[in-house]
Amino acid sequence: MNTLSSLDEMIAALRCLPGVGPKSAQRMAYHLLQRDKPGALRLARALGHAVESIHHCAKCNNFSEEEICALCRSPKRDASLLCVVEMPADLLMMEQAQCYRGMYFVLMGRLSPLDGIGPRELHLERLVRRAQENTCEVILATNFTVEGDATAHYITILLCAQGIKVSRIARGLPVGGELEHVDSGTLAQAVLERREVTG
CATH class of the missing domain: 1.10.8.420 (RecR Domain 1)
Known part of the structure; x- marks a missing residue:
């Protein structure tokens, strides 16, 4: 051998x-x-x-060297808004667009049964708990792919059942596109034109 x-x-x-x-x-x-x-x-x-x-922030699930990341600790953020993104690169893109001042939850993926990724792998129970804290609106900023749409639909059903207002960023983004590859102006417009979704 x-x-x-x-x-x-x-x-x-x-x-x-x-x-x-x-x-x-x-x-x-x-x-x-x-x-x-x-x-x-x-x-x-x-x-x-x-x-x-590096591990995951206890609040937003993003990568962090501390238990709670600097973004989640910031008093300048609007705690009544919670934006759900698929990956840390999507969060960075949202921040670069400078169109959003709320909090985040990073899924670290998207629902993909063929790849063995279900609700448990995305820690959706943590997302529901986080959304119940003091959130007035959850903004779904998952990618406009088949998996991203399925993930947004599943989360919408979960959160609407809890009486939480849910919106989805507008489709100013190209269908099949991913946030990390979109220019900041397009992303900013999509966030501003978001609309409420219901389960």
């Missing part, structure tokens, strides 16, 4: 990145070893530190 060499292990580890196949991983490994050993060591240290110190 052959054991992997250090180089083989490095190449195999790099393949865990999205879009990185065997050839790309091999090129990256060779580059780091041949041309940028300090960069490789810095990358290894940064990855190790991040994996050890």
Whole structure:
């Protein structure tokens, strides 16, 4: 039985990145070893530190080094509004658009039964508890994909059953588009033109 060499292990580890196949991983490994050993060591240290110190915020579920992230602790945010996004990149896009000053809940995915992602994997029970705190409106900012629409529909049913007002960002965004790839003006307009949805 052959054991992997250090180089083989490095190449195999790099393949865990999205879009990185065997050839790309091999090129990256060779580059780091041949041309940028300090960069490789810095990358290894940064990855190790991040994996050890970053977890999910107890309120919004976004990545954070503290139990409650700075955004959730900010007194400048409107606690009566709760925006639900699929991924941290979507939250960053919302913040860059500067069109929203409320709180967030990051699902860390979307409903996708074929991929084994159901309501439990998205921690929807935590979302319902968070929405019940002092929220007047939940804004669904999931992507306009089949899975994003299904996720928004499921959440709408859950929250409307609790008597919580739910709205969905307007479809100024392209159908099939994802928030992280949309310009901030389009996203800002979609948030401003959101409409209430019912279960």
